[in-house]
Amino acid sequence: MTRGVHLVGSVPLGDAEEVFRAVAASVGRHVRRVPDGETGARANWTFWQGDVFARTPGLVTDDVGRGEYSPTPKYRLAGDPSALRFGSLGYAAAALSSWVVFRRLRAAGVLPDLRFQVSLPTPMAPIRLHVDPRDQAAVEPAYETALLRELELITDAIPAGELSIQWDTAVEFGMLEGVFPSWVPDLREGILDRLTRLGDAVPSDVELGYHLCYGDSAHKQFVEPKDTSHLVAVANAVAARLSRPLGWIHLPVPLSRTDAAYFEPLRTLALPAATELYLGLIHATDGAAGAADRITAALSAVDNFGVATECGFGRRQPAAVPALLALHAAVADL
Template sequence: MTTQAPRGVHLTGSTPFATASEHFHRVGAVLPHHLKSIPDGETGPQGNWIGCQYPIFARFPKLLSSGVWVFPPREDINDLVPLKGIPAMVRDIAVNYDVWALQSYSEFRKLRDEGVISKNVKFQVCLPTPLSVMIFYIHTPYRTTVEPLYENALMKALRNIQDNIPHEDLVIQWDVVQEMSLLEDVPRMENAYGLGKESESWFEPIDDGVIERLVRVMGHVDKDVDMGMHICYGDFMHKHFIQPPSTEKAAFVVSSLLKKLDRKLDYFQFPVAKARDDEAYYDRMKSILPLIHEKGTYIYVGLVHPNDEEGTKRKLAAAQKALGDSGWGVAAECGIGREPLEGAMNVMETSKAISQPWSA
């Protein structure tokens, strides 16, 4: 029996190019027919994922967390800011994702009109979840108060994006990262990110709280706008905060959302660690394939690693045995913006080589 190559390639967010224009040109040349959507490369101020959100909270140092590697230990840990004063203090938040998206979309549309980008490719806007920003930046006692303020600001930016980009051109992707550290019960400070269950006091039960928050923010995406999800275990210094032991937690998130959302989840992407080239890794994801296919959700398997063609082939073979011949495409584990140029180009070229195009 002949095994078909997976169809399509997905870029989860960042690339190492200097500008959105360079990104669109490079990606358009390498992957002209393999993409359904293309992000703007997260260039400029977006170059370090949610690092672009640090200036929002840098004005309020007493709110900042000490549980993440970015910040030094807190010396004033017991000198708490009165919670009732926070809404007045943290107001007029400008997350700027709408500003960056509209600027990039203008360039995207121009280059698509010129044929640099294929005419059927959509513009992909990648957004963090409020939960990820809270865990990364906000000291635990303040998260319950700050979270709705930040979420409201992010939803305003999302509304502005949807009001100013034609819906037939737009894809909204949610980057689901710190949710996975909570679901995997990562021991605090035993990983490069300093993440883990120290956040239990913020909300309980963890599983329900994670899904409730995802359903809430995803509900703000208009139903005629394509929506996807990037499930991520981090990429700081090319390391996960934990190597995903299986697809159990990713499958939990996907199946929960497919059951609870009142709109379509058009696609999701999940990572495959470099060492995992075994079919067993996919067992839990395989068990929910009937639900995924019923809901019409496409899968992108993050099995492509830079400069590792033989390892990629082994992972591809395992994925094909587990997931079958249809309903999925390929991706890198994460964004490739932290890769040197040669590594990023290798990821795109390898992805193209092992997959079928969407169109000729």
């Protein structure tokens, strides 16, 4: 049985062209969409947004608030939050630059008939990373407005039938697990409202997906989930609330979880029939054999899914990418 492959987003090669060529050569027949790898400054997820906060009028910093998952200065409001306006965040500029490369390589036959995937963080991620906790609730709406403006620029420029948008959702699970403090009064409803709003902002003829994540700092999650229950609850609720089609959901699988208990909540997963499910069960540490064990365990609860890594490749060395892509192809054919 051939399983589809999903690439979460980051692939630490030299540039978008190198990523597209590497993906096409290794897993081109297994994927339905391909990201540009989030190369260069974007490699470490939302850390590069620190420059955006630094140049935004109305925000100041005293360089405090650093920690394991927040090794950056924290910004706070210097005035009225209603006057706060973010300029360009850089996501649209990066996507449109990569789109030119994607289109050229596809026309040349290097890329098969795939969609171009743009992965965007939910606003909660950069807000938690870069904003003082006292002002996170006040700053978030302005940043969300700016991010949705970036989305609009992307969807206006790239044909809908050739584009996929993925919302990367990680900080939310740190909050649901009680690891990260939250500025949202009704946390579960607040998260679901945000994820639904972001999904419905994507035009209905553009493919939409969510990457649900538990982090990958130093290749470790901020907490290992007891099972897939939080993931399934969020996936089910978002799928039910969206007013547009849902293309895929990606869920992480920790390295150690080859037991059926981790996957048991997947029995209650209620995705639309056309929605693809991808399980992030590929780990470089134990290769195809370990992935096979996790596939066997997953099959106790769900019988139709593709494969992926838990998170993007961004924190790996470029030299590790070819073997990791080849591992995807090998696992897809298990």
